[in-house]
Amino acid sequence: MKTEESTIDKIRTRPRFKMFTHLTKEEYAENLKKYLAGHKDEFSGNINKEVATIWVETKYDNYWKPRLSLRIEIEDDDIAIRGVFGPSSAVWTFFMFLYFSFSILWMTFFTMYYVERQIKSAEFPWALSASFMMLFCILLTYAAARFGQHKGKEEMLKLRRFAEESTLQFEKKIN
Numbered sequence: 001m002k003t004e005e006s007t008i009d010k011i012r013t014r015p016r017f018k019m020f021t022h023l024t025k026e027e028y029a030e031n032l033k034k035y036l037a038g039h040k041d042e043f044s045g046n047i048n049k050e051v052a053t054i055w056v057e058t059k060y061d062n063y064w065k066p067r068l069s070l071r072i073e074i075e076d077d078d079i080a081i082r083g084v085f086g087p088s089s090a091v092w093t094f095f096m097f098l099y100f101s102f103s104i105l106w107m108t109f110f111t112m113y114y115v116e117r118q119i120k121s122a123e124f125p126w127a128l129s130a131s132f133m134m135l136f137c138i139l140l141t142y143a144a145a146r147f148g149q150h151k152g153k154e155e156m157l158k159l160r161r162f163a164e165e166s167t168l169q170f171e172k173k174i175n
Helices: 025-038 089-118 127-151 153-174
Strands: 002-004 016-021 043-047 051-056 067-075 078-086
Touching: 016 153, 025 043, 025 051, 025 067, 025 078, 025 153, 043 153, 051 153, 067 153, 078 153, 089 127, 127 153
Parallel strands: none
Antiparallel strands: 002 016, 016 078, 043 051, 051 067, 067 078
């Protein structure tokens, strides 16, 4: 098994990695199911032959309870397994909504400020301040995501170990 990871993957909101295996999609999905069944006290998840979503079993469920999405793809006669860490889809959607909303508001307020300066008007003296406030909100959203990643780091390491061990364990049996 070979893995790939870049420096940019460490600063992303949703860190990712890529592994390669010689197993078929069906074999890999079956092996994941077997590995998950063998470790059902520690992990839970949903698995099919295209995508698997795995999470660590815990007593609590905070906003950044990490989930590992494994997408299984064919790449140059090998199976590429793309792993993406992230929160639940509801939390991810909420964060993307916040980024989108704050970005649109920033562009709106900055455009108001710019147009006001061009036409030498004084109707919106608060527009520049509001645009800076939106930038601050974007940074605050990013900081909340990074804080959540930091809190879920131990679970992310367990999920990464799950991805590697579930692949390696069954590759060794074939070779």
